[in-house]
Amino acid sequence: MDKFTKPLRFADVFAGCGGLSLGLLEAGCQGVFAIERSPLAFETLRHNLIDGRRHQFDWPHWLPKEAMTCEDLLLKHGAQLDGIKGSIDLIVGGPPCQGFSTAGRRDPADPRNQMTEQYLALVEKLQPRFLVIENVAGFNMRFDDEENLDKLLKDPKHDSYADYVAGRLEDLGYTVFRGLVNCSDFGVPQNRLRYLVLCELRGKPETPTPDLFQELLKGRKAFLTSKDLPVKRKVTVKEAISDLLVAGKPRVENEDSGVKGFKEAVYDIPRNPKGYLRLMRAHSRGEAPSSRRLPNHKKATIEYFKKVQKICRPGYSLSVAQRAKIGTKKHSTTVLHADLPAPTVTTLPDDIVHYCEPRILTVRENARLQSFPDWFEFRGKYTTGGKQRKQECPRYTQVGNAVPPLLAEVIGRVVLSRNQVVTAESGEGASLKVEAGRALPETIV
Structure with missing residues (x-):
């Protein structure tokens, strides 16, 4: 199998127990590495997906299969990351979001918000073709504390942290599409509002990038049908x-x-x-x-x-x-x-x-x-x-923090489909082959 027929390769940052990774793998993508700081959550991820019986990652030999932070990855393995630049097609991640959550204090100075900066640093180093950020609905809401907001964003023209992140990604060369989804619209039996940021590295000016977020919404019916799930009502x-x-x-x-x-x-x-x-x-x-x-x-x-x-x-x-x-x-x-x-x-x-x-x-x-x-x-x-509540990530917490795999799978299908088109348009070779039964239905394209 040559480089043009290999499945789209991804890295999962702030991976948790693996909800995003699972959906991407089920869509037909290939995991390369995943970064998660909690040993408990990482063990669930490793057991099922990195070294699982149904899925396995193509894990780099130089990277320990252990829990670590994104900061650890950048500090300890910067040279190796430089060496794999261009081999990662997609970076996904859901940076810790408690500072944005509408259920919490919505503190713009919450240090957990700064983990997004590490995600952006990794993006700048690897420069993948695609990016996906998943976060709580409050990620795109305006903070009430304007003084703290300005300190965080360092630019008063941004109304929310999502605006700031989008601006940073555009500066890095990405076309950014974003919006709010209810996971129940994609077969998940749960009203869970999530804010998605889908990005593609800008190509030639004469070939505009289609709105990946709208492609996600348009693909809803085909996805549910392919899963034998109801289209006109929610799963109960x-x-x-x-x-x-x-x-x-x-x-x-x-x-x-x-x-x-x-x-x-x-x-x-x-x-x-x-x-x-x-x-x-x-x-x-x-x-x-x-x-x-x-x-x-x-x-x-x-x-x-x-x-x-x-x-x-x-x-x-x-x-x-x-x-x-x-x-x-x-x-x-x-x-x-x-x-x-x-x-x-x-x-x-x-x-x-x-x-x-x-x-x-x-x-x-x-x-x-x-x-x-x-x-x-x-x-x-x-x-x-x-005292362990803030340090540990037991099973209930792993599940509650996870990205629903069904939502992740439809995201994976959209990105796979777009990657096929980009590959064909650029003349790099034949379109990607994905595992039988997992290709994106043509109606989504």
Whole structure:
């Protein structure tokens, strides 16, 4: 296979447990390396995708397969990165976004926002043909604190951090397309608003670049059809997790967490799964999904959840009056609506209550709502607390922070399709070959 028929090669920065990478790999791209600072999240990524049984990265021999920061990569392996310039077609990344989140303080001086600068430094060094940045909806919202905003952006003409990042990328030679999407529009059973920045290195002036973000939106119907998912409605919570109900099922010791004293319900393998469940069960080899450990709720907690289910309007967070009625100060508690997509899955397990059982969701149920297939195995501890909360990335956090793989897959298809066109127009050779069944439907182009 010559250089023109190799699949599009990507690097994933701020990779988390691998949601973006998984979608790109399923689209037919080839992973090269991934950077993630959390050892727990990196182990999940390595186990499934870097050295997995379904996917493997073409990992550089000079780069350790271990957790590291983007700063570590640039400082310790700068010379090697210079040596692979031109061999990476796509860099993707979702820099830590808590400083932009509408659910948080939206502090423009949050040091986590500065990690975007490391991403930009890596882009400048490798100069890939394509870039994808995924972030929270608040990434494009104007900060209220104008003084801190100006300090961060160093240019008052930018209304948001997204404007600043777009300007920097344009200075580096990229045409930038961006916008907001709801993941539920692409088959994910979850109302999760994400801000996408899709970029392509500028070519000849006489060949304008098509709007990659609009190509993503136009490709929605073809993508859903190719996945046998509904086009005119959203995938529902019940479609995603009803096979994981525990009522009436025997309970056995949970063994995949390494902690004694926890149970999981026996899983009945669906004989003829359809639609979304069929997608989640694909390639699972008839095995039960992991990460089904049930929480050890106290009796009082179970009664509390029953009260929440009784007074909460399914699909909506508890109101101030409802919180006062049941005596809780927790601001974000939502009971799932069985026939609608879920609210945004967060890193806090008790933000969401099951639609018919008085409990929080299991890691696997959250993963289903994020569109992780059952063959994907999460590694490490389930939860953490105390001082470790800010340092560690247990399974619930890995899932909550992830990019939904289905959204990532349609992004991968769009970039693959555009790369085929660019390759053909530039006369570099034959268009890319991708794995059978994973090529972008022609209607997206």
